[in-house]
Each structure stands twice: as C-alpha cells, then as structure tokens.
Amino acid sequence: MENLHQNKSFWSKYVFSTDHKTIGTQYMIMGMIMAGVGGYLAYVFRYNLAFPGKSIPFYGMLGPQAYNAFVTIHGMIMVFWVGMPVLLSALGNYLIPIMIGSDDMAFPTVNMLSFWIFAVSALVLIASFFVPGGAFGGGWTMYPPFSAQGYVNHNPNFFTALFSGTSLLILAVALELVAMLMGGINFLVTTINKRAKGMTPWRIPVIIWFINIAAVIFMFSVGPLVAGAFMLLFDNVLGTGFYDPHRGGDPMLWEHLFWFFGHPEVYVLLLPSLGVLAEIVPVFSRKPLFAYKTVIYLALLSAFLSVLVWAHHQFVAGIDPRMATFFSIGTILISIPFAGIFLSYMATLWGGSIRMKLPMLWAIGFIGLFLVGGLTGLFLGSNTFDIYAHDTYFVVAHFHYTLFPDIFFGFFAAFYYWFPKFTGKELNAKLGKWHFWLTFIFFNGVFFLLFFNGLAGQHRRINDYSSFSLISREPYQTFEQIATVCAIGLMLSQFIFLYNFITSFRKGKKAVKNPWESTTLEWQSDSPPPHGNFNPYPEVHRGAYDYSLPEAKEDFTPQNVPNVN
Amino acid sequence: MTIFPENVSTYGQEIDNLFWLILVFAAIAFFISLFVLLYPLIKYSSKNGKRAEYITGEKRKHYKWITYALVALLLSDFVILYVEHDTWGNIESVPAISKNDVHVGIIARQWNWIFVYPGPDGVLGTRDDVVIDSMNSSLHVPINANVIFELRSTDVIHSFFLANARLKQDALPGRTVMRWFNITKPGKYDISCTQICGILHSKMRNYVLAETPEQYKHFTDSLYNANKVVTSSK
Numbered sequence: 001m002e003n004l005h006q007n008k009s010f011w012s013k014y015v016f017s018t019d020h021k022t023i024g025t026q027y028m029i030m031g032m033i034m035a036g037v038g039g040y041l042a043y044v045f046r047y048n049l050a051f052p053g054k055s056i057p058f059y060g061m062l063g064p065q066a067y068n069a070f071v072t073i074h075g076m077i078m079v080f081w082v083g084m085p086v087l088l089s090a091l092g093n094y095l096i097p098i099m100i101g102s103d104d105m106a107f108p109t110v111n112m113l114s115f116w117i118f119a120v121s122a123l124v125l126i127a128s129f130f131v132p133g134g135a136f137g138g139g140w141t142m143y144p145p146f147s148a149q150g151y152v153n154h155n156p157n158f159f160t161a162l163f164s165g166t167s168l169l170i171l172a173v174a175l176e177l178v179a180m181l182m183g184g185i186n187f188l189v190t191t192i193n194k195r196a197k198g199m200t201p202w203r204i205p206v207i208i209w210f211i212n213i214a215a216v217i218f219m220f221s222v223g224p225l226v227a228g229a230f231m232l233l234f235d236n237v238l239g240t241g242f243y244d245p246h247r248g249g250d251p252m253l254w255e256h257l258f259w260f261f262g263h264p265e266v267y268v269l270l271l272p273s274l275g276v277l278a279e280i281v282p283v284f285s286r287k288p289l290f291a292y293k294t295v296i297y298l299a300l301l302s303a304f305l306s307v308l309v310w311a312h313h314q315f316v317a318g319i320d321p322r323m324a325t326f327f328s329i330g331t332i333l334i335s336i337p338f339a340g341i342f343l344s345y346m347a348t349l350w351g352g353s354i355r356m357k358l359p360m361l362w363a364i365g366f367i368g369l370f371l372v373g374g375l376t377g378l379f380l381g382s383n384t385f386d387i388y389a390h391d392t393y394f395v396v397a398h399f400h401y402t403l404f405p406d407i408f409f410g411f412f413a414a415f416y417y418w419f420p421k422f423t424g425k426e427l428n429a430k431l432g433k434w435h436f437w438l439t440f441i442f443f444n445g446v447f448f449l450l451f452f453n454g455l456a457g458q459h460r461r462i463n464d465y466s467s468f469s470l471i472s473r474e475p476y477q478t479f480e481q482i483a484t485v486c487a488i489g490l491m492l493s494q495f496i497f498l499y500n501f502i503t504s505f506r507k508g509k510k511a512v513k514n515p516w517e518s519t520t521l522e523w524q525s526d527s528p529p530p531h532g533n534f535n536p537y538p539e540v541h542r543g544a545y546d547y548s549l550p551e552a553k554e555d556f557t558p559q560n561v562p563n564v565n
Numbered sequence: 566m567t568i569f570p571e572n573v574s575t576y577g578q579e580i581d582n583l584f585w586l587i588l589v590f591a592a593i594a595f596f597i598s599l600f601v602l603l604y605p606l607i608k609y610s611s612k613n614g615k616r617a618e619y620i621t622g623e624k625r626k627h628y629k630w631i632t633y634a635l636v637a638l639l640l641s642d643f644v645i646l647y648v649e650h651d652t653w654g655n656i657e658s659v660p661a662i663s664k665n666d667v668h669v670g671i672i673a674r675q676w677n678w679i680f681v682y683p684g685p686d687g688v689l690g691t692r693d694d695v696v697i698d699s700m701n702s703s704l705h706v707p708i709n710a711n712v713i714f715e716l717r718s719t720d721v722i723h724s725f726f727l728a729n730a731r732l733k734q735d736a737l738p739g740r741t742v743m744r745w746f747n748i749t750k751p752g753k754y755d756i757s758c759t760q761i762c763g764i765l766h767s768k769m770r771n772y773v774l775a776e777t778p779e780q781y782k783h784f785t786d787s788l789y790n791a792n793k794v795v796t797s798s799k
C-alpha cells in the first residue's frame with residue numbers, strides 16, 4: 001500500500017486525487033480563496049457606504065450597477081462558495097471517514113468529480129463579472145422578473161442571453177448545487193456503509209450525525225430550487241414566461257421555490273458548525289456532551305421543521321396575511337430545537353474542568369455571537385415587526401450575527417482543533433489568540449451599530465443614501481464609517497491567520513498524536529494520518545464522549561479502548 | 566438620538582411597542598444565557614485542579630433546567646405572537662369603508678412611484694382618474710383619514726416603504742395589493758423602494774405629503790380642474 005502511494009505522480013496525488021483528506025484540503029483552500037474574493041467585494045461596497053462618491057483604494061469609483069453586482073455576488077459567494085465548501089464539503093471529507101474508522105469515502109471518484117464540478121462553478125461565477133453588462137445585480141435572492149429579463153434585453157439572441165451575467169450566475173449556482181449533491185450522497189453512503197466494527201449509530205460523534213442531517217436537508221430542499229432555476233434560465237434564454245405575469249407566469253412562484261430551499265439552506269450551513277462545537281466543548285470541558293441522544297433528536301426535529309418556515313421571508317411580499325401566522329408559528333417552533341442544542345453545549349460546561357485553549361475560545365465566541373443573532377431573530381420572526389424591519393439593516397446585522405460566527409468562527413474552531421491532526425504540526429497559540437480577539441472585536445464593530453441604522457429605517461442594497469432624509473443624517477453616517485473601519489480591521493486580521501497557517505505548516509513544532517486528549521477515532525491515528533487512515537483498523541467499544549469516567553484513571557477513554565483498567 | 570424615526574401613523578405606535586416588548590424578552594434571555602455561558606469558564610476552570618464530574622445529561626435532575634428554559638422561550642414566543650396578532654390583522658387588512666376615506670392608486674415603475682387620484686367621483690378605476698407620473702410630485706393625502714391604496718407594479722418587484730408610518734408592502738407585477746395608512750401629523754415623509762430593482766434603485770424615492778383636510782381639498786380641486794381643462798380641450 002505504501003509503495004503504491006509513493007508511485008503516484010504529482011497530478012494524481014495533489015490535483016486529481018481521490019483521497020478524502022486531499023479533497024477536503026482542496027475544498028478548504030478553494031473556500032478560503034473565495035472568502036478572499038467575497039471579502040474584497042464587501043470591502044469595496046462597505047467603503048462606498050462610509051464614503052459615498054469617493055474613489056476607493058484598490059478599486060476606484062464604484063457606480064450603482066457595480067455596487068448592486070458586488071453586493072449580490074458577495075452574498076452568493078459567502079453562502080455557496082465559502083459556507084458550503086468549507087463547512088459541509090471540507091469538514092465532511094476530512095472527518096467522516098476517519099471519525100467512523102474507515103479508510104476513505106464510499107465513492108472516491110464521485111468525490112473527486114464533485115470537487116472539480118465545484119471548481120468549474122466558481123470559474124463560471126467569476127467569469128460572469130467579465131461578460132458585457134457585468135455580473136448580475138439583483139440581490140442574491142434573484143427575484144424575477146428583474147432576474148428574468150435576459151430574453152427581452154438581448155432580444156432574441158440566444159447566445160448573448162446565455163452569456164449574460166444573469167444566466168451565468170444561474171448556471172454557476174446550478175453547478176455548485178450539483179457538486180454539493182454528489183458530495184452529500186457520498187457522505188450518506190459512507191456513513192451508512194463504511195463504519196468500523198462496533199461503530200453503532202449511537203456511538204457516532206455528533207458532528208458526523210449533523211453533517212449527514214445537513215446533507216439530507218440539502219437534498220430534500222434543493223430539488224424545487226433546481227427546477228426553479230431551470231425555469232429562470234429558460235425565461236432568460238428561451239423566452240418562456242414562467243415568472244412573467246404578462247404571459248401567465250408569477251414572480252411569487254420563484255419566491256416560494258427560492259425560500260423553500262433558502263431557509264433550510266441556513267440550517268445546512270449551521271449544522272456542521274454546531275457539530276464542531278459538539279466535538280470541541282466536551283474535549284475542553286473534560287465532560288461528556290450533555291444529553292447526546294437528545295441533541296441528535298433535536299437536530300432531526302429541526303430538519304423536519306426546516307421546511308415549514310420558508311415564507312417568513314415573504315411576510316410583506318403579498319402572501320395571504322393569514323398564512324403569515326402559520327409561518328410565524330413554524331419559526332417559533334424551530335427556534336426551540338436550536339435553543340436546546342445550544343443549551344446542551346452550555347450545560348456541558350457546568351461541572352467540567354475547562355481548558356481555555358484556542359479551539360475552545362473560538363467555540364465560546366461562536367456561542368456568544370450566535371446568541372445575538374438568534375435573539376434578534378425573535379424580532380424578525382414576529383411577522384408584525386417584520387413589516388417594519390424587513391429589508392433593512394436590522395436584517396443585514398441579524399443574519400451576519402448568525403452566519404459570520406457560523407461560517408468563520410465554526411471554521412476557525414475546527415481549524416485550530418484539527419490542524420495538528422491533519423498536518424502533524426502545531427499552530428502558534430499566541431498568534432491564534434491575537435487572531436481570535438481581533439476578529440471578535442472587529443466583527444462586533446462592523447455589525448452591532450448597524451442594528452440601529454436598520455431601526456432608523458435604513459433599507460439595504462442602496463449605494464447612495466443621499467436622497468433619504470431619515471438616513472443621511474447623524475449619527476447613522478458615523479456608524480457607517482465605524483463599520484467600515486472595523487471591516488477593514490477584520491479583513492486585515494485574517495492575515496495573522498494566513499501567516500500562522502503557512503509558517504506553522506512549514507516549520508511548526510511537531511504535533512503529538514492526541515494533543516487535546518480526545519476520545520474520537522481520528523485522534524487514535526497518527527498525525528498526519530497515513531493513506532488509508534488506520535493501521536490496523538480500529539474496533540469501537542464505546543460512545544464518543546467518555547470523558548472523566550469515574551472508573552477510569554485518565555480523564556478520557558478513547559472509543560477504541562475495550563474496557564477501562 | 567431616538568431609536569425609530571418619528572411615528573406619524575395611527576398604528577405605528579403598536580409596532581414600536583412590540584419592539585420594546587420583544588426587546589425585554591430578548592434582553593432577559595441574553596443576560597441569563599451570557600451568564601450561563603461565561604460563569605462556568607471561571608468557576609470550573611481546569612486551573613482549579615478539580616476533575617470534571619461525569620454527567621451525561623440523561624438524568625431528570627440535570628436536564629430539567631433546559632426543559633424549563635425551553636418552555637420559557639416557547640411561552641414568551643407565544644406571548645409575542647398573541648400581542649402582535651391584532652396589530653398584524655389591523656395593518657394587513659383594509660378597514661371598513663367610510664365616507665371620509667381617500668382611495669388612491671400607487672404604481673411602482675423603474676424608477677419612480679406613480680400616483681393615481683380617483684377624480685371628483687372619489688372612485689378609482691373610473692374615467693376621471695388622474696395619473697401623476699413625475700419625480701417631483703409627492704403623494705398628497707389628508708391627515709386623520711384612512712388612505713386606502715391599491716399597490717401595483719408595472720415591471721419588476723418593488724417595495725413601498727413608508728418608515729414614518731411603519732408600513733412596508735411589496736409590489737409584484739401581476740397583482741394588486743390593498744393596504745392602508747392613516748397619518749396624524751402634517752409633514753413630508755420619505756417613500757423608499759426596499760426591493761432591489763435595478764440601477765436607480767437607490768434613487769427610487771418620493772414623498773407622502775400629509776396635509777390638513779383644507780389643503781388637501783385645495784390640492785385635489787386644482788388638480789381635477791386642471792385636468793378637466795386638458796380633457797375638454799381635446
């Protein structure tokens with residue numbers, strides 16, 4: 001086996017690799033590059049918001065068309081090309097096989113294909129900036145008829161309509177969804193079929209459960225969107241009228257199809273990071289995860305409820321007012337399982353022996369920020385208050401307080417935790433602390449004050465507020481400037497991370513096999529794990545969270561330990 | 566600095582009150598949670614040298630606290646739902662017709678708001694309707710009257726936002742939505758479009774000009790007169 005491994009060429013080893021860890025790395029790096037692009041776009045339009053009409057360093061003048069396109073593609077990138085690849089694909093690929101005690105994914109070639117389709121989708125997305133007319137600028141929600149005018153605008157040239165920013169964006173998203181779908185099937189089949197001996201369902205670590213539940217939610221909700229996306233594409237290039245009321249279509253149809261996917265999608269993004277917390281909090285509290293089975297049941301319940309809330313994005317869209325109450329109740333109900341999961345993590349801390357190491361710091365920061373995001377959701381779940389708050393900066397601040405901790409804090413927690421395992425090197429803890437505190441402070445600096453801008457009536461997706469007397473006044477313009485300065489600080493702070501990543505990877509101290517004294521299987525393999533992960537293959541004898549067992553001498557008992565003492 | 570822009574509608578105060586009510590619940594939940602999250606970091610720090618307790622969270626005496634918290638959350642949610650329910654019905658359904666009502670049409674188009682006045686007969690959709698399609702012309706309404714409007718769009722989705730009245734409603738092409746407001750204070754209030762609708766979305770601003778009934782009458786009289794002249798000269 002080792003020989004075979006060494007004979008591989010550079011191409012088959014690093015580029016067209018079928019090894020789950022390499023594919024995980026590819027997804028992670030790709031996600032990080034796209035985060036750079038999405039962050040740059042945010043920098044440009046944030047700068048514009050603080051200093052309207054000024055030339056922007058490292059960009060130039062930003063016109064209204066480009067502003068709209070930048071906002072749109074920023075949102076798209078952060079959700080589909082950062083959140084999804086990093087949380088679902090990278091974590092799933094790295095962790096599923098090794099944490100269930102397997103050598104690789106069930107379908108390694110499908111896995112490789114999934115990544116390359118994803119890479120193509122990213123190229124199509126970026127290419128959409130460079131076609132005539134530029135990238136699509138109608139918001140990441142792509143509401144028609146605005147997003148369905150390709151055929152009319154390019155009338156009736158099929159090719160210019162096909163190679164327009166709008167069509168390319170639809171294509172890019174469709175490709176991305178296909179890639180994620182292939183990955184998701186792989187996750188499920190792997191988890192079901194390739195578990196080590198003794199890895200019964202109730203011994204599977206929460207993160208593996210959650211990634212699989214996320215994959216199921218994704219697969220369940222994505223079908224209608226793909227169908228809807230093709231109808232949108234046809235409206236654009238073939239001149240059909242699915243969303244055009246003048247020809248019997250209805251734009252509301254898209255809103256339903258989009259949000260039927262769009263809301264569950266936020267749980268697809270949330271569950272993997274909640275899984276990260278479920279691994280990190282017990283390890284650094286030296287205590288079993290509080291109510292392990294209940295946590296999993298709660299996630300299953302939330303998966304079920306996730307398809308019953310979508311129209312809370314359409315409270316003021318003109319749906320029947322009586323429907324709104326139904327979706328308000330759905331929204332209330334789904335907050336319960338998620339609150340339960342977070343409470344279980346907090347309960348895990350009580351009575352523990354807490355080690356405030358870096359991964360734990362990110363985990364606690366995540367929970368703290370998400371608290372703000374979740375509680376501001378109470379306001380928006382109220383259909384009545386949403387009449388006022390919808391499409392204002394209150395919403396923008398709210399969803400950044402949920403998605404930013406979810407995607408970035410969740411990723412960094414995972415990164416600082418598993419880096420020693422997958423590279424065999426230690427990270428510089430001091431730089432890590434700087435990275436954490438600067439990110440935490442600057443993030444709050446960007447978004448906290450924007451809640452007030454939203455409450456003052458500041459609506460979103462506006463490049464120039466000078467026409468609006470309510471907003472182009474103090475202190476709201478100062479708040480915009482504080483937000484921008486902090487956003488720049490936030491982005492610069494990430495270079496500390498990059499520097500730490502690269503230098504530690506190249507010449508960091510050698511990491512031991514199980515530096516955090518964890519119980520799950522990946523830590524029982526070498527750091528880094530060899531091709532095939534284990535030698536010999538482990539047999540599982542216990543649940544994933546046997547910390548501080550009263551009968552054990554050590555305060556952790558790995559899953560492959562048959563009996564204590 | 567006040568949190569909200571000045572409220573000038575009859576129902577706006579209910580929305581503001583709802584905000585404060587939710588804020589009370591949210592603030593209580595926030596500070597309790599923050600304590601539950603941060604206190605153990607000190608109390609149970611490994612620096613104290615004590616071994617962790619083996620608690621799996623499956624015993625009632627342990628998980629009952631979470632159950633209480635979830636029930637409290639659910640209850641406060643339903644309190645909010647209960648309190649807001651009437652306001653929702655009030656804003657989202659058009660009140661019973663009275664003869665003081667004013668009926669107008671609001672049509673969104675890339676990138677302006679077009680206003681339709683009902684003409685001398687006071688009824689929309691008749692031949693004497695007057696359409697005002699100009700960036701420089703506000704929507705005139707009398708104060709203390711129910712202004713019932715039909716909202717439409719001719720092209721893409723827009724959204725009618727009158728922050729001072731706490732009212733927002735999307736305008737979708739292909740449908741007509743009826744909403745209403747009643748403004749209690751004379752003044753000029755921003756109408757903005759809150760659904761991204763293209764390159765001049767940021768400029769899609771007009772005003773509601775709330776006037777005393779006399780001023781309003783004066784405005785409509787001269788509007789209808791001027792318009793009559795135009796029609797008859799044809």
Ligand code: HEM
Binds near residue numbers: 139140141400
């Ligand atoms: C680097 C930090 C970030 C900054 C400074 C930032 C800033 C902003 C701002 C100001 C807007 C609103 C612009 C407008 O409505 O005119 C926005 C929109 C958005 N952001 Fe971010 N953001 C950041 C990170 C993220 C992350 C991590 C996500 C994760 C999913 C995200 C997702 C979105 C989405 C979905 C939108 C809505 C786009 C749309 O309106 O179509 N952003 N961002």
Ligand SMILES: [Cu+2]
Binds near residue numbers: 263309312313
């Ligand atoms: Cu939602």
Ligand SMILES: [Cu+2]
Binds near residue numbers: 722758759766
């Ligand atoms: Cu508009």
